[in-house]
Amino acid sequence: MLPPSRRDFVSLTVSESGGYTNGKQRRQSCWRKWKQLSRLQRSLILFVLVLLLIGGIATYPSLSAQWGDTAVEENSVEGKQPFVVELKNQGRPLLPEPPSEQRRNSHKRGPPVLQSRLQNKGNSSELRGAEVKNVEEGDGSKPLISWRGAVIEAEQGTDPNAKEKEKAVEPEDPSAAQLVESRLEAVREAFRHAWKGYKDFAWGHDELKPVSKSYSEWFGLGLTLIDALDTMWILDLKKEFEEAKQWVATELSFNKNVDVNLFESTIRILGGLLSTYHLTGDALFLEKAKDIGSRLMPAFSTPSKIPYSDVNIGKGTAHPPRWTSDSTVAEVTSIQLEFRELGRLTGDPKYQAAVMEVMQQVHKLEGKHDGLVPMFINTNNGQFTHLGIYTLGARADSYYEYLLKQWIQGGKKETELLEDYLQAVEGIKKNLLKKSSPLGLTFVGELSHGHFTPKMDHLVCFLPGTLALGAHHGLATEHMELAQQLMETCYQMYTQMETGLAPEIAHFSMQTGSIQDVDVKLADRHNLLRPETVESLFYLYRFTKDKKYQNWGWEILQSFNTYTRVETGGYTSINNVRDPKYPSPRDKMESFFLGETLKYFYLLFSDDPNLISLDKYVFNTEAHPLPIWPQAE
Ligand code: DMJ
Numbered sequence: 001m002l003p004p005s006r007r008d009f010v011s012l013t014v015s016e017s018g019g020y021t022n023g024k025q026r027r028q029s030c031w032r033k034w035k036q037l038s039r040l041q042r043s044l045i046l047f048v049l050v051l052l053l054i055g056g057i058a059t060y061p062s063l064s065a066q067w068g069d070t071a072v073e074e075n076s077v078e079g080k081q082p083f084v085v086e087l088k089n090q091g092r093p094l095l096p097e098p099p100s101e102q103r104r105n106s107h108k109r110g111p112p113v114l115q116s117r118l119q120n121k122g123n124s125s126e127l128r129g130a131e132v133k134n135v136e137e138g139d140g141s142k143p144l145i146s147w148r149g150a151v152i153e154a155e156q157g158t159d160p161n162a163k164e165k166e167k168a169v170e171p172e173d174p175s176a177a178q179l180v181e182s183r184l185e186a187v188r189e190a191f192r193h194a195w196k197g198y199k200d201f202a203w204g205h206d207e208l209k210p211v212s213k214s215y216s217e218w219f220g221l222g223l224t225l226i227d228a229l230d231t232m233w234i235l236d237l238k239k240e241f242e243e244a245k246q247w248v249a250t251e252l253s254f255n256k257n258v259d260v261n262l263f264e265s266t267i268r269i270l271g272g273l274l275s276t277y278h279l280t281g282d283a284l285f286l287e288k289a290k291d292i293g294s295r296l297m298p299a300f301s302t303p304s305k306i307p308y309s310d311v312n313i314g315k316g317t318a319h320p321p322r323w324t325s326d327s328t329v330a331e332v333t334s335i336q337l338e339f340r341e342l343g344r345l346t347g348d349p350k351y352q353a354a355v356m357e358v359m360q361q362v363h364k365l366e367g368k369h370d371g372l373v374p375m376f377i378n379t380n381n382g383q384f385t386h387l388g389i390y391t392l393g394a395r396a397d398s399y400y401e402y403l404l405k406q407w408i409q410g411g412k413k414e415t416e417l418l419e420d421y422l423q424a425v426e427g428i429k430k431n432l433l434k435k436s437s438p439l440g441l442t443f444v445g446e447l448s449h450g451h452f453t454p455k456m457d458h459l460v461c462f463l464p465g466t467l468a469l470g471a472h473h474g475l476a477t478e479h480m481e482l483a484q485q486l487m488e489t490c491y492q493m494y495t496q497m498e499t500g501l502a503p504e505i506a507h508f509s510m511q512t513g514s515i516q517d518v519d520v521k522l523a524d525r526h527n528l529l530r531p532e533t534v535e536s537l538f539y540l541y542r543f544t545k546d547k548k549y550q551n552w553g554w555e556i557l558q559s560f561n562t563y564t565r566v567e568t569g570g571y572t573s574i575n576n577v578r579d580p581k582y583p584s585p586r587d588k589m590e591s592f593f594l595g596e597t598l599k600y601f602y603l604l605f606s607d608d609p610n611l612i613s614l615d616k617y618v619f620n621t622e623a624h625p626l627p628i629w630p631q632a633e
Contacts, residue, residue, distance in 0.1 A: 176607075183554060183605040188235050190561065190571075191598050194589060195232075195240055197570025198224055204251055210570030211587040219260040222252060227268045227595030229276040229285075230624055234612065235602050249284055254292050257314035262299040262307055263331035265292065267622040268591060270338045274345070275624035286345060293342045293351060300354040304382030306361065307332050307354075326376040326385050332358050334398035336406050337620045344629065359406070362399075363416050369447070370427030371420060373399055388449040392428065393457030393505075398621040400424050401466050405618045408473055411631050421470070425479065428463075433482075436508040436517040441492055442485040443508045454508040458530050461490035461502075462621075465536035468543050472614060480543070487540050490533040491552045493518055500559030501527045501577045520578060526586065528573040529564060531596035531623065538604040542614060553604045560597075596623035 037045070194208075202208040202215030206223040209216055225244050232241040269292050277285035295313040302308055308318040309327050320327065336355040343352035367374055367384035374384040375395035392400065403421035407414055432444045434454060444463065445454045464487040471480035493502040496518045505524035509517055534553055541549040563583045564571045571593055575584035600623060603612060617625035 180605060180607050183550070183557075184602060186557065187598055187602040187605060188237065190557070190565075190601075191228075191231065191235055191237060191594065192240070193565065194570055194594055194598065195228070195237075197566060197568065197589065198228075198594075199243075200569050204247060207591060208570045208589040209587045210566040210568070210572050210589055211585050213568060216588065219265060220256060220258050221254070221260070221265070221269060222247065223268060224589070224591040224594060226252075226272045227591040227622065229272055230279055231594055231599040231602075233276065233279045234599060245282070245284070248288060252288060254288075254295055254313050257312065259310045259312050260296075261331075262296055262309060262311055262318075263328070263335055265311075265313075266296060266335040266338050267620055267624075268595065270296070270342065271620040271622050271624035271626070272595065274338060274341055275620070275626060277345075278625070278627055289342060290346060293339065293346075297350070297354065300357075302379040304361070304379055305354075305357050306377055306379050306382050307335075307358065308379055320379055324376075325379050327379055328395045329362070329373050329375055329377050329384070330395050330398045332377060333362055334402045334621050336402055337409055337618065337626055340406070340409065341626050359417070363420060368427075370430055371423030371425075372396075372427040372431065372447070373424075390427075390431065390447040391457070392432065392444050392460045392463055393446070393455075394459055397457075397459050397462060401462055401621055404466055404470050404473075405620075408469070408618050409626065409628055411629055412473065422475070425467070425470075429482070434508070434510060436489075437510055437512050437514040439492065439517050441489040441508070441517050442482070443489050443506075444486065445508070454510055456489075456493075456506050456508065458490075458493065458502050458504055458506070458527075459532055461486075461493070461532035461536055463536070464490060465532075465539035468536070468539045469614065472539075472543050483536075483540065484544075487536055487549070490536060494533065494552075494556055494559065497577045498580045499527075499563045499574075499577045499583055500555060501563060501574070502530075502533060503527065503577050504530075525576045525578055526573060527564070527577050528586075528588075528590055529560070529571055529593040529597055530590075531592055531600055534597055534600040534604060535619075535623065538600045539614075541604055542609060550605055553601060557601055592622060599623050 197210045197213075198208045201210070201213040202224065204222050204225065205215035206218045206220065207216045208224060225247060229241065229244055229248070232238075232244065270289055273285045273289035273292065277283070277289060292313070295316070296311050298316050299307040299309075299311045299318040301318060306327060308320045309331060310321065311318040336359060339351040339355040343349060361382055362373070362377070365377075365382075365384055367387050369390055372390040373396055374387050375389060375391065376385045377383070378385050390396070400421065403417050403424065407417040407421065410417075412418070428444060431447050432452075433442055434445055434452070435441065436443055436454070443454065443456050444460050445452055445456060447453075464483040467479040467483035467486070471477055471483065490502070493506050494500055496516055497503065497520075503518075503520040503524050504526050505521070507519045507521065507524075509519055534556060537549045537553045537556075540546070541553075560571060563577075563580065564574055564585075566572050566585070570589045572585040573588050573590065575586055576582065612619075612625050616628055618628055619625050
């Protein structure tokens with residue numbers, strides 16, 4: 001190909017026109033000039049234009065996101081649309097300005113575009129209706145989120161004076177004590193809102209379906225109500241606690257022909273009742289705990305003494321799932337804190353014997369890999385099954401948590417538990433820890449028959465808290481360092497998402513040159529209001545007093561309020577943490593949102609180390625605090 005002639009070059013870059021007076025002349029002279037150009041010149045111009053067009057299309061999303069950010073920031077500055085508005089619109093206590101670190105980061109997630117648009121609409125009632133749909137706006141068809149009676153942020157931006165109100169009552173630089181109190185009150189408010197939904201539409205049932213204003217049953221035992229009892233006590237919500245207690249006293253009966261899952265009913269119901277008994281001293285809860293505890297015992301009548309997954313608490317029969325005789329390792333090794341405590345309170349040795357038998361068997365079993373356990377165990381022969389897959393996520397997670405916590409509960413005397421825990425931590429470090437790109441985040445992946453996968457369940461985010469707890473109780477400071485690294489990773493799983501909420505499962509990028517550390521597969525984009533990250537933030541803050549952990553928690557609470565709060569009461573799990581315009585509600589509030597997530601938020605924001613002291617209590621895996629046994633026992 002020939003190089004362009006000098007004439008070509010000059011005619012492309014220098015304007016020869018001596019000026020023009022109107023558009024028509026300009027168009028004519030342009031056309032003349034175009035006709036005068038050589039074919040090569042025209043081709044070059046067209047080529048450059050096409051390049052510009054492609055470049056423009058490619059950069060449009062990020063530019064528009066930036067513009068959106070800027071718009072939101074500008075709105076905030078102008079006092080039109082603060083990030084969280086709904087809380088202020090309902091006469092609830094005003095929230096403090098987010099800490100400066102948070103404000104700096106808030107644009108990272110992309111704009112709450114929806115919020116600014118809603119603000120302009122100024123009429124939230126238009127957003128109430130059926131399902132998600134497009135709503136015609138004056139300037140054309142733009143998608144708006146509208147859920148059946150449950151526009152999560154419909155109230156946002158409907159009060160043009162919101163920012164002014166916030167300014168009026170909120171000092172520029174609120175004192176530390178005010179900040180703490182306002183955050184605690186924000187958690188109480190969130191709880192009351194969740195409780196309102198449960199009370200109005202699901203009272204006495206297992207779970208609230210806040211969008212359809214109905215409920216779902218799992219065991220038919222008022223699961224949410226029982227799971228939330230000690231949270232209400234800790235949050236000092238006396239009225240709510242009393243009405244729930246009345247229900248327990250008059251309505252709760254375990255004499256029912258229902259199959260319950262041994263693990264879930266132990267951690268949520270038995271754990272919740274025992275914990276509430278300890279906090280309140282009310283014998284009602286101990287009686288109920290004894291009742292459910294004794295009804296769960298048939299699960300241990302198996303050939304191997306490894307319990308079945310399911311028990312019929314009315315008939316006193318137990319069985320494995322229909323498709324297998326296996327139980328899940330995490331399930332059979334994460335019921336010990338509760339049954340050990342029940343044994344101590346009742347003086348009946350059978351409870352402790354049953355669960356310690358499981359631990360002793362698992363301690364000796366073949367099939368572990370550097371202290372890491374497989375996910376399944378057979379109830380007939382007591383052996384691990386599905387060997388070769390190791391994860392800190394679903395089906396194995398709380399095995400590790402309960403090794404440490406049983407050791408703490410029993411006064412740090414049961415050395416086999418500690419040995420297994422320490423070996424497992426080494427196994428994690430050796431086999432599952434890697435660094436992501438570009439931020440170099442330490443994450444916990446999975447091992448499948450020797451092959452490493454950079455996949456991390458949100459469930460794994462219990463680990464920073466557990467590691468920190470171990471360090472607090474005298475284990476290596478290295479555990480604390482790892483806890484802090486993993487805590488950052490779990491926080492990034494939230495902050496790198498467009499909604500500021502973590503997905504159920506993250507995949508970490510390991511290639512240099514990656515743009516984002518956290519990648520999420522389409523099927524993993526849901527958020528179930530899980531507690532693990534908030535739980536770990538609570539431990540990390542308790543032990544370090546580093547305010548950044550509180551601030552991270554505060555950001556997460558705001559994201560829950562923005563994307564999961566249902567106007568008519570309750571919070572909903574969502575399908576898509578990557579789409580702030582359409583997070584897509586799943587219409588379910590899991591009981592652990594009240595039992596765990598909100599409780600850990602409250603404890604995180606509290607500066608009182610004696611509010612459930614970690615030297616006196618150990619939390620079960622459903623956030624129910626149980627006492628550390630006095631040394632004599
Ligand atoms: C809770 O039931 C418990 O925390 C359990 O250990 C794991 N799953 C949920 C919360 O995510």
